[in-house]
Amino acid sequence: MNLFTDIRALVIQAIEALQAEGALPEGLATAAVTVEPPRDASHGDMATNAAMVLAKPAKQKPRDIAEALAAKLGADSRIALAEVAGPGFLNLRLDPSVWQALPAAVLKSGTDYGRSGMGQGLKVNVEYVSANPTGPMHVGHTRGAVFGDALASLLAYAGYDVTREYYINDGGAQVDVLARSVYLRYLEAHGRTVEFEAGTYPxxxxxxxxxxxxxxVGDKYVDQPESEWLAEVREFATDEMMGMIREDLALLGVKMDHFFSEKSLYGTGKIEAAIESLTEKGLIYRGVLEPPKGKKPEDWEPREQTLFKSTEHGDDVDRPIMKSDGSWTYFAPDIAYHYDKVSRGFDMLIDVFGADHGGYVKRMKAAVSALSDGKVPLDIKLIQLVKLFKNGEEFKMSKRAGTFVTLRDVVEEVGPDVTRFVMLTRKNDASLDFDFAKAVEQSRENPVFYVQYAHARVCSVLRKAVEAGIDVSDEALAGVDLSGMTHEAELSLAKKVAEWPRIVEIAAKGHEPHKVAIWLNELASDLHGLWNRGHDEPDLRFLQDDATVSQSKIALARAVAVVISAGLGILGVTPAEEMR
Incomplete structure (x- = not known):
């Protein structure tokens, strides 16, 4: 059930009726017609831009079209009032019966209320975290992990077939550094004194x-040359680090569907196959690039390279894929990895990168466009930095990691639910301040607490109702007559609940799970507002002397709790049943 979709369908029907009568010309495009909440709630429940959109192609004044539409829409029992505003906007007020029927619809659907078929089962690959397997995950990885996981859940809720994927960066020189660092700790375990030089991991x-x-292995590698142990220690160390990373992800409730090893691209022909695909499209050539911007000619040495003609797919410059010594650049395996994704039949790719990967956006989009002949879109989400604060001061150091705060540090301090919610309170490309004290503060200023408290309050009402012998099962509440729900505060809360399916689609379309967190805070505020008004207006209290009246009040509150539970489920947060 999506009231905004239903009313938009009603608007389209009215347009078609006017076309059938000859009042509007045939063949008008209606894709841009929207129905959404008005900017000013005093103007009505919904507003449509239909007349403004149709005016130019219909060669009519928008106000004339709006008045004709208002007459058609007003005949529907769901529309209490259709008013023309300004040059041709149409504001709609829905009959109270629409809002009174909403709690039952929510309770019958449960947490499926708001699920969308928008995705139409399209296959989406969401690649996130993908941290180098050289150490524990830090707080920056934490934000990327939470964002990627919530986005994957949001897209699944909106009807997409989602695969969560982790790309293991185990093919580069940094894994050799890891192996050498582990070897030093191995020698330490044998009682040797070692020194961690610059470039190693201490x-x-x-x-x-x-x-x-x-x-x-015992003392097998002691005093042996690097050539004897590097490959085996590298594999051992990578496996150990990935085990640590999986444990860290589990602390956050993140579970990947697929792990893809960069190392599997080398020596298997996969890189060669990807480059051959681009070669067949005429996109690989030998050439000399222009000097980088800001470089003086004398500081730059022109040399012929093997290049990908990425400018044909929206990039600023063509990109090298092979070094002068014949080895691949870092870009080549990335092309091969995305070629593998395209070959697996995904309809859409989403990469979640750290903010320092901004320079990779255009070249990766160009590569995927070329590899898929423009059929598979790639969206790259950059995750900005997180600043941690403790006792009013910036918190930077973790002894165990050596130079940074780990994911485990954060989760052990505030718990996974708080960690996840706070990480989603701002858009991914905006920096985030994470204050440990505020994250656990029990106040309205803490969105985690505020939303959890709203759910817990409803649970408290349900427990008290059961103690009073009132049937508050969802089945019983869905069958209650809510025609007595006429107070503006109650109707306003029902109207907020009605926005949920629309919010899901907006957030999913923009790949913006933070919008769910922000909206849940608004819903919680409305629930708390109604609760507080009950102190002064007894008729608004959820528990009344009459059991049937109580059920009608509780049905609305329970509908709010269902939606909060669904929203928190997308964010990966457990709804609280009581606050301690």
């Missing part, structure tokens, strides 16, 4: 890994 998290390596 974090204490590798002490246990070194000890595990000793337990597995």
């Amino acid at each position: 974090g204490e998290y590798l002490i246990e890994v070194g000890a595990k390596l000793k337990a597995q």
Whole structure:
């Protein structure tokens, strides 16, 4: 049930009726016709731009079209009033019976209320986290993990077939550095004194890994040249780090559907196949690039390279895919990885990158466009930095990691639910301040607490109703007569609940799960507002002397709780049943 979709369908029917009567010309495009909440709630419940959209192609004044539409719409029992405003906007007020029927519809659907078929089962690959397997996940990875996971859940809720994927960056030189660092800890485990030189990883998290390596191989690698142990230690260390990363993700409730190893691209012909695909399209050539912007000619040496003609697919410059020594650039395996995704039949790709990958956006979009002949869109979401604050001061250090605050540090401090919700309170491309004290503060200023408290309040009402012998099962509440729900505060809350299916589609279309968190806070505010008005207006209290009247009040509150539960489910947050 989506009231905004239903009323838009009613507007389209009115347009078609006017066309059938000859009042409007045939063949008018209606895709841009919208029905949404008006900017000013005093103007009505919904507003449509239909007359403004149709005026030019119909060669009529928008106000004339709006008045004709108002007459048609006013004949429907759901429309209490259709008013023309300004040059031709049409404001609609719905009959109270529409809002009175809403709680029953929500309770019958449960947390499926708001689910959308918008995605039409299209296959979407959401790649997120994809941290180098060289250490524990830090707070920046935490935000990316939460964002990617919530986005995947949101898209699934909106009707897409979603695959959650982690790209293991185990093909580069950084994994050799990891292996050398683990080897030093391995020597330490044998009682040797070691020194961590610049470029190695000195974090204490590798002490246990070194000890595990000793337990597995004994003194096999002690005093041996690097050529004897590097490959095996590299594989061992990568496996250990990925085990640590999986544990960290589990702390957040993140579970991947698929892990893809960068290493699997090398020596298997996969990179060559991807480049050959581009070659067949005439997009690979030998050439010399212009000097980078800001470089003086004497600081730059022109050389012939193998290039991808990415400018034909929207990039600023063509990109090297092979170095002068014949080895692949970093870009080549990335092309091959996305070629693999396209080959797996995904209809849409979404990459969640750190803010430092901004320079990769255009080239990756160009690559996917070329590989898929423009059929598979790629959306890249950049995750901005998180600043942590504790006791009023910026919090930067983690002894175990050596140089940064880990995901585990944050979750152990405030818990996974708070971590996830706070990480979604701002848009992904905006920086985020995470204050440990505020994150657990029990006040209206803390959105996590405020939303959880709203759900817990409803649960408290349900418990008290059961103690009073009132049947508050969803089945019973859905059958209650709500025609007595006429107070503006109650109707306003029902109207807010009605927005949920629309919010889901807007957030899913824009790949913006933070909009769910923000809207849940608004819904919670409306619920708390109604609760507080009950202190002064007894008729608004959820528990009344009459059991049937109580059921009618509780039905609305329970509908709010159902929607909060569904929204928190998308965010990966457990709804609270009581606050301690």
